[in-house]
Amino acid sequence: VARDRPRSSALRQPQAGLVGIGLEPKSPLALALVARGGQIVDSLIVPSTHLVVGARASDPAMLVAEALASGRRVIVEDPASFLAAPGSVPLDRVFAGFTYRFEPAAAATRASLQAGTIGLPFAVTAEAAGRSCVDSAGLALDLLDAVLHVTGLALESAVRVGTDPFVISLLLADGVVGDVSAVVISTAESIANLSVRGSHGSLLVNLGAPHVVEVTDRMAMLRLGEQGPGLLLDAFCSDSPLPTLADAASLVAASRRDS
Amino acid sequence: MTFGVGVVGTGAVAQLHLAALRKTPNARLVGVADVVPDRARSAAIAYSKDVRWSGSAAELFAWPEVDGVIVCTPNRTHAEVVAQALTAGKHVLVEKPLALDLASADRLVRAAESSGLVLMPGHTHRFYDYGRQIKEWLDAGRLGNPRYVRLSISTGWIWGGWGSWVIDPAESGGHLLHNGVHMLDLVTWWLGADPVQVMARGQKLTSSHLQIWDYFHVVIGYAGGAAAVVEFSRGSRPRGGVERSLTVAGDAGFLTMPADGWGGILRTDEGTSPLGFDGQQGFDREVAAWVQAAAHREPSPVKPQDGRRAVQLALAAEASITAARPVRVDS
Numbered sequence: 206v207a208r209d210r211p212r213s214s215a216l217r218q219p220q221a222g223l224v225g226i227g228l229e230p231k232s233p234l235a236l237a238l239v240a241r242g243g244q245i246v247d248s249l250i251v252p253s254t255h256l257v258v259g260a261r262a263s264d265p266a267m268l269v270a271e272a273l274a275s276g277r278r279v280i281v282e283d284p285a286s287f288l289a290a291p292g293s294v295p296l297d298r299v300f301a302g303f304t305y306r307f308e309p310a311a312a313a314t315r316a317s318l319q320a321g322t323i324g325l326p327f328a329v330t331a332e333a334a335g336r337s338c339v340d341s342a343g344l345a346l347d348l349l350d351a352v353l354h355v356t357g358l359a360l361e362s363a364v365r366v367g368t369d370p371f372v373i374s375l376l377l378a379d380g381v382v383g384d385v386s387a388v389v390i391s392t393a394e395s396i397a398n399l400s401v402r403g404s405h406g407s408l409l410v411n412l413g414a415p416h417v418v419e420v421t422d423r424m425a426m427l428r429l430g431e432q433g434p435g436l437l438l439d440a441f442c443s444d445s446p447l448p449t450l451a452d453a454a455s456l457v458a459a460s461r462r463d464s
Numbered sequence: 465m466t467f468g469v470g471v472v473g474t475g476a477v478a479q480l481h482l483a484a485l486r487k488t489p490n491a492r493l494v495g496v497a498d499v500v501p502d503r504a505r506s507a508a509i510a511y512s513k514d515v516r517w518s519g520s521a522a523e524l525f526a527w528p529e530v531d532g533v534i535v536c537t538p539n540r541t542h543a544e545v546v547a548q549a550l551t552a553g554k555h556v557l558v559e560k561p562l563a564l565d566l567a568s569a570d571r572l573v574r575a576a577e578s579s580g581l582v583l584m585p586g587h588t589h590r591f592y593d594y595g596r597q598i599k600e601w602l603d604a605g606r607l608g609n610p611r612y613v614r615l616s617i618s619t620g621w622i623w624g625g626w627g628s629w630v631i632d633p634a635e636s637g638g639h640l641l642h643n644g645v646h647m648l649d650l651v652t653w654w655l656g657a658d659p660v661q662v663m664a665r666g667q668k669l670t671s672s673h674l675q676i677w678d679y680f681h682v683v684i685g686y687a688g689g690a691a692a693v694v695e696f697s698r699g700s701r702p703r704g705g706v707e708r709s710l711t712v713a714g715d716a717g718f719l720t721m722p723a724d725g726w727g728g729i730l731r732t733d734e735g736t737s738p739l740g741f742d743g744q745q746g747f748d749r750e751v752a753a754w755v756q757a758a759a760h761r762e763p764s765p766v767k768p769q770d771g772r773r774a775v776q777l778a779l780a781a782e783a784s785i786t787a788a789r790p791v792r793v794d795s
Binding site for chain 2: 324327369376388390391405
């Protein structure tokens with residue numbers, strides 16, 4: 206529930222036509238979908254306007270093609286696996302289910318960077334560890350999308366050093382360096398951390414728990430609210446601009462480069 | 465029997481070793497040497513009236529009461545001073561790095577092997593509580609098979625000031641060799657695997673006129689697929705701040721140590737639990753471990769080969785930064 210009344214009210218409104226297929230029932234995305242009045246279904250027979258194709262969906266390419274043909278908006282929970290599997294769909298018409306960029310902590314970090322709180326960034330690192338619906342590559346791709354979104358910097362070079370853990374050494378525009386690293390483990394909990402270091406301080410961001418620590422001459426902690434998967438679905442259902450599978454494909458291509 | 469110790473070089477880090485030596489059972493400081501004789505004299509007097517001093521390391525090596533020496537000279541001199549000490553029949557604890565180049569490191573490894581003396585590279589972080597306890601947890605299988613480590617240390621401002629030998633690459637080898645070897649050794653020791661490739665990137669944060677990287681970011685790939693990320697900064701703001709954060713993951717769980725604390729958090733299938741660290745006695749434990757090994761002719765707690773490997777990783781990282789591509793590491 207958001208702090209302001211209109212926002213709380215909006216969150217309670219059922220999202221008519223929102224369904225998910227192949228979602229792990231207790232995943233954050235599934236919980237957010239159900240909280241918005243959406244249904245988790247087994248087939249496209251159920252009337253819907255907005256379809257979430259979960260990481261567990263069988264034959265996701267065919268599912269996406271059918272949904273697009275029937276005029277539905279489609280989002281794919283695991284873009285990395287979807288793109289790795291055979292199948293042909295128009296990538297620019299399917300949305301990538303990146304959730305980290307929607308975390309309030311990511312938005313707060315982006316705003317803090319734009320406000321110049323820590324000066325000019327020189328390094329950005331992101332890691333995720335623990336339980337996940339997607340594999341290490343998928344998790345790393347989600348982190349990479351968040352890093353680029355938060356910093357607003359273009360990716361100049363990516364060198365992959367491992368696949369599980371999935372580690373990518375990064376060079377971004379303006380000489381900013383860093384990495385994204387992801388390791389999926391069957392644990393009860395998971396973490397996702399982002400740090401941005403700049404000429405006048407650092408931002409230490411816990412993407413999983415809603416807060417950001419600003420480490421400058423005046424240290425501060427910013428506390429935040431609603432979680433990313435829900436905000437992703439809100440953007441999806443309100444027809445807001447989202448990254449597409451075409452965007453994801455370019456990141457996949459970059460992160461495949463290794464030695 | 466009391467183990468007689470000589471200390472060569474009496475600068476800042478020597479003071480930490482001397483303080484540790486005071487607390488080491490069955491060891492006594494015989495004498496100190498420094499190329500600046502007045503500094504050697506001051507260090508000797510400050511320690512005890514019974515401590516000898518000299519302006520020559522060679523003279524100290526000739527004192528028969530000295531069983532082993534702690535080498536605290538600038539990095540450029542390590543290989544030569546250590547070789548002289550071994551030739552003189554002294555056990556050696558040498559501040560990191562073992563040497564500034566692989567050929568010198570190889571010579572020292574061979575010299576230690578042929579002499580039967582204990583040569584211990586000073587990778588102090590292995591002896592801090594967080595270093596030891598994480599190794600114990602990993603060896604005990606609390607995280608399963610170790611797969612991933614991230615170790616980040618960020619501090620600043622320019623270390624030692626603009627006149628410091630540390631920022632002269634000819635004297636120190638740069639921060640990858642001067643400080644980076646601590647972290648490169650630690651993560652490799654924790655993972656217990658052979659490194660196979662290094663991808664690194666560097667920054668000159670404080671000034672583009674620096675001849676060394678005061679920020680580096682290193683990714684290491686290991687045989688078997690494990691990976692480590694090491695991030696280090698000596699050019700961060702605020703000046704007095706120190707952030708150290710850590711993530712270690714195995715196939716059965718992971719632990720984190722946040723930037724603002726010495727404690728850790730362990731997460732496994734069995735749940736989440738806090739992990740505490742006792743204190744920070746790295747130098748005390750390091751010196752005690754060396755004295756114990758040398759006095760009893762036991763294997764060195766940190767092998768010369770480990771010091772050589774840390775040098776190898778640091779040099780590979782330097783090469784990777786320069787070439788902007790991954791560098792293979794031969795085991």
